[in-house]
Amino acid sequence: MCPSPSARSNALEVFPLIAARGPVRRTAPSGRPVRLPLVAGTAALGAMLTACSGAATSDSESDKSGAAASSEARISVNLRGAQAAPGTPVKVTLGTGELKSVTVRADGGEALTGRISADGRTWTSVRAAAPGTTYDVLAKNTEGGSGRAGFTTAAADKVNKLTLAPGKNTTVGVAQPLSVVFDNPVKDRVAVEKALKVSTSNNTEGSWGWLQDYSGKDRVDWRPKEYWKSGTKVTLDADLNGIDSGPSGGWFVRDYRTTFTIGVGQVVKVDLDRHRLALKRDGKTVMDVPMSAGTPGGEKASWRGTAVLMSKEGTINMRSETVGLGDAYDKMVDSSMRLTWSGMYAHAAPWNAGYFGLANRSSGCVGMSDADAGALYGQVRVGDPFEITGADAKGTVAEGNGYGAWNVSWADWQAKSAL
Numbered sequence: 001m002c003p004s005p006s007a008r009s010n011a012l013e014v015f016p017l018i019a020a021r022g023p024v025r026r027t028a029p030s031g032r033p034v035r036l037p038l039v040a041g042t043a044a045l046g047a048m049l050t051a052c053s054g055a056a057t058s059d060s061e062s063d064k065s066g067a068a069a070s071s072e073a074r075i076s077v078n079l080r081g082a083q084a085a086p087g088t089p090v091k092v093t094l095g096t097g098e099l100k101s102v103t104v105r106a107d108g109g110e111a112l113t114g115r116i117s118a119d120g121r122t123w124t125s126v127r128a129a130a131p132g133t134t135y136d137v138l139a140k141n142t143e144g145g146s147g148r149a150g151f152t153t154a155a156a157d158k159v160n161k162l163t164l165a166p167g168k169n170t171t172v173g174v175a176q177p178l179s180v181v182f183d184n185p186v187k188d189r190v191a192v193e194k195a196l197k198v199s200t201s202n203n204t205e206g207s208w209g210w211l212q213d214y215s216g217k218d219r220v221d222w223r224p225k226e227y228w229k230s231g232t233k234v235t236l237d238a239d240l241n242g243i244d245s246g247p248s249g250g251w252f253v254r255d256y257r258t259t260f261t262i263g264v265g266q267v268v269k270v271d272l273d274r275h276r277l278a279l280k281r282d283g284k285t286v287m288d289v290p291m292s293a294g295t296p297g298g299e300k301a302s303w304r305g306t307a308v309l310m311s312k313e314g315t316i317n318m319r320s321e322t323v324g325l326g327d328a329y330d331k332m333v334d335s336s337m338r339l340t341w342s343g344m345y346a347h348a349a350p351w352n353a354g355y356f357g358l359a360n361r362s363s364g365c366v367g368m369s370d371a372d373a374g375a376l377y378g379q380v381r382v383g384d385p386f387e388i389t390g391a392d393a394k395g396t397v398a399e400g401n402g403y404g405a406w407n408v409s410w411a412d413w414q415a416k417s418a419l
Helices: 041-053 189-194 350-355 370-379 410-414
Strands: 024-027 033-036 075-077 089-094 099-106 114-116 122-128 134-141 146-152 162-165 170-172 178-182 196-200 206-212 218-224 233-238 256-262 266-271 276-281 284-290 302-308 311-319 330-338 345-348 366-368 385-389 393-396
Touching (some): 075 134, 330 370
Parallel strands (some): 302 393
Antiparallel strands (some): 024 033, 075 089, 162 178, 233 256, 330 345
């Protein structure tokens, strides 16, 4: 008689049956003995599973309830059925003896890595089972026996995605952070940050810091203690598949990876008081030109602090109403270099030529002549820092307004890590 479903443990264990030594005899109503066929080994296991589950199982198939389908090695798996809980490491236990190897492979995917316990009885995966995934389990013992099992995890009811910067296989400036913006809120920041692994070619010291992006979304950036060294190669492996970001956030259902290289060491110095802009490369001044920044004393003033070149956008239409300045301007602007999400750029501003080198009279951007802006545009790259100093400013670039992490002390930045 089979046990009721409530009587079965979550980790279902199946033991091979032992065959009788000879044919079994029963007595028919007529009194004559009846010879019954002998059932042994794997066939007996198949018969047992058929009787209990109501579905035939051959000796070459794995039992999707989590039970072993081999008579040679008795194994149990902590996850079972077609709606197993995702986000849980897979644990495989051997009935007797010692494990030699365990392979837990997702359909069409890579195998999970894991570790065998000191006593050789259990294997536990390093990563958790991902949602909506079917897994096949193959365990081998030291005596040559093997056992198979399988299970499928429940699908994610909500999925969280992310956007990575900088782009893959790019070359960026010395101030470019690794930046991850999430589609949905991240409540379990510890689990997520543990899954984000940064490696560099020269063991650069750095830290993650959590902040709110200018868009209002959750974001985490990794910045070095100091500007990157030119030539550094950086890799991010975001092993997020199978991690629950928390209530209202949803599950991550894939991993992410990006690589980039740090280019030549360049810094742009913007002096609001002297109305000058200088480009320095490896400590040497490459260009030093007059400019006019934002009009002081109000919303049109420029930001101070370190801003990072976010993008080179060329010729774009700039309209004052998009940054809350009414109908002050609507222009096509050349050599546009974005410094903040709030709309601060360095760009060509020939209409302001009378103020270059003399006064700050723009609507917040750093304006130069066509020639000077074009020359700067041709030499800078995304990730170059613009170090802006002077009294004629409305405040310091915030962390989430572009890449303002450099305006936070190293100790304060480390404190923003969830670990």
